[in-house]
Amino acid sequence: MVRCLLTIIITSLIIISGAIYENYFIHSTFDEMHIMLDEVHQKLENEQATVSDIIAVQDFWITKKKHLHAYIPHTEIKEVDLWISECVTYTKYQKFDDAEAKIEVVRELCEQIPKSFLIKIENIF
Amino acid sequence: MVIIFFRAIILLITLILVMRLMGKRQIGEMQPFEFIITLLIAELACVPMSDVSIPLIYGLVSVLAVFILHQLLTIFEQKFKPFRHLISGKPSIVINKDGVDLLELKRNNLGIDDLIESLRGTGNFSLDSVSYAIYEANGKLSVLESDNKSASQELPVLLVSEGKIDQKNINLCHLGSDFIDKIIKDEGIKSLKNIEVMTLEPNGRIYYKENGKKYKILNIDLPKESNPW
16 A cells, blocks of 8 residues: 555656656747747848858757657657758758748747647647 | 646546446456556557657656556555446346346346356356356356256257347257247246246256246257257
């Protein structure tokens, strides 16, 4: 009985602490990413963006995604990878409208992915 | 992580309810809860193992959720007996001193055929060769054999089950449908629907049970054209 209770408490603690960390890590990462994307978006609108701006976002994403793989389905991470890569190429050839569209998709993904981790009826069912 | 945890718990509880409502037929030598855990754990571990696009943590959290629920239910089962009956079910006495208890069989989603099949599994071929037959919570049939072992010397066939004639067995025995009618008339049974079960042995020994009455044994001479199966 005591052993049973102890295992329940320990396992629950593992899950709760894991969930808190997961929630914090995902939200802080995507918030940071979103700020960077907003800046890039602004530059693309003004046609002032350079490849190095997009590469900076890409580098940030590459460092963070290593940890994100533990929590987010890998297909979603791959999607962000692809959209950023396309954006790099469009910026390189100064196709700012196309690059802006790609960044818009990445921004949307960065908004939607953390939302799927919130405790809501639509996420559970 | 929390989403996965909730999803696992919801599915597990649903599975327990469904398994309990399905009755004892669906379980094989395991408690309903054990059966579900066995089914689930393998699948939960298997999916993230084989699909690399799913984070391993999804599988781990689901398995831990199953573990927590298992431990919780174990505690509740130990502390509250009614809860144990609710989750694991309770034994059902399907044959008593009066014979087959059809109502109890129905409660467990079982039929006379299932009972006869399970009885054969225990080495008892005749319905009156046991005093008591109990379907345990794990779906296994336990029997208390009666002293009357003469009943199991022959292989009986089911002629009437829940008020319906088994035409296949009637044909197998080369008996006409008037054979049953004659028994009904001779025994003063109101209608065929009143017969819960009737079996016939090659030596002419008949076991039958009417609704709400104790079973009866008849010894009759079979018609000459009948086939000793």
